Amino acid sequence: MKWLRIACLIPALTLVASAHADALSEAAGNYRIEPSSRIAFHVGQIAGGGIDGNFAQFHGTFSIDGGDVGRSKVDITLLPASVRAREKRVENFLRSDAVFDVENFPEITFRSTSVTRTGESSALIDGVLTARGKTRKAQFQASVSDRSRRRIVFHVQGKVLRSPYGMDVGTPIYSNVVEFDMVLQGLRG
Numbered sequence: 001m002k003w004l005r006i007a008c009l010i011p012a013l014t015l016v017a018s019a020h021a022d023a024l025s026e027a028a029g030n031y032r033i034e035p036s037s038r039i040a041f042h043v044g045q046i047a048g049g050g051i052d053g054n055f056a057q058f059h060g061t062f063s064i065d066g067g068d069v070g071r072s073k074v075d076i077t078l079l080p081a082s083v084r085a086r087e088k089r090v091e092n093f094l095r096s097d098a099v100f101d102v103e104n105f106p107e108i109t110f111r112s113t114s115v116t117r118t119g120e121s122s123a124l125i126d127g128v129l130t131a132r133g134k135t136r137k138a139q140f141q142a143s144v145s146d147r148s149r150r151r152i153v154f155h156v157q158g159k160v161l162r163s164p165y166g167m168d169v170g171t172p173i174y175s176n177v178v179e180f181d182m183v184l185q186g187l188r189g
Helices: 002-019 088-095
Strands: 029-033 038-045 050-055 058-064 073-078 083-085 108-119 122-131 134-147 151-161 174-188
Touching: 050 088, 050 174, 083 088, 108 134, 134 174
Parallel strands: none
Antiparallel strands: 029 058, 029 174, 038 050, 038 174, 050 083, 058 073, 073 108, 108 122, 122 134, 134 151, 151 174
16 A cells, blocks of 8 residues: 555656756746845944845846746846835935935946856856946846746845945945845746
């Protein structure tokens, strides 16, 4: 009887494994980044703590090429005036000309230049990040965390130096490194 249960379980496990075998290729298509996504960041401080924040407004798209994931594209725009932090004074400081300078630079953009598969459901995304009128290379690691017929969710992480963008105010007390932790939800369309 035990062998019968195992024999019935094998096809079910095979079906589940094949359903998740190649999440990136099977998710081929064009997606719009949903407003319910989360784009958070952290800037560490010498004595611990630091600045935690997120962007409330952003928009973008990404496309996954099922035949060649390397030809996939990401295009996202953040609106730094929408930055949120634990304290209003920190939000105002981040919006000021000392950091984001939202009056003169209302957008931060990231555009991919290459995508390299790192696993069945993960990839390394290289691109250019433009902030405060300066464009520099940036790299993010993305992995599929959920997927359905019309939707896909990526967990995206990466580190960006502040100084090349002229946002290094407060260093060395505050780290020069901004750690991004994002959950990007895409709707096929």
